[in-house]
């Protein structure tokens with residue numbers, strides 16, 4: 001009798017232990033067990049970067065020089081990136097204007113690396129003004145929320161990345177095809193905040209933008225060389 005109770009106790013305990021291990025590894029709640037080499041997904045620090053919630057969380061910035069150019073920012077259907085909506089930046093005359101996330105500057109630290117990405121596609125009416133890059137991402141760098149970093153902002157285009165001088169990106173032409181603009185940048189010393197803009201940098205017509213992201217990457221990710 002005592003042996004039988006002992007056996008039942010050990011058996012029950014084993015069932016509990018095995019059950020617990022299965023539960024902990026995700027077999028009992030429908031999720032796939034995590035393997036050791038599956039890193040966490042990189043988090044997009046920009047809300048609504050795919051514009052699936054229309055223009056929520058984004059704002060249009062039109063500097064004084066472009067106020068008369070009829071700049072607009074809306075979303076339009078049928079993007080070709082697998083979603084329902086894409087952003088449309090348009091102007092009637094050559095203009096410099098952009099969109100940026102509707103939130104405080106993102107706090108960053110010296111030496112940290114970020115991958116900045118946007119997909120763009122140009123309508124047939126999109127005309128790049130001579131001597132300008134046409135479209136860029138601008139990592140707007142700040143010492144503090146009220147003071148720009150004196151070393152210049154980082155510009156990213158199809159040709160690569162540059163600091164302080166968007167003219168280094170002249171010669172790129174956006175096409176009807178969705179094309180990725182991307183760079184991995186390192187935060188310069190003295191920079192504590194960043195705002196990412198997608199800029200039409202002197203052009204007219206319609207430019208479509210989708211899947212804008214800013215993700216923190218680790219130190220092993222190679223930097224995009226800065227054009228000189």
Ligand SMILES: [Ca+2]
Pocket residue numbers: 050051052079081083084085086210211
């Ligand atoms: Ca989209």
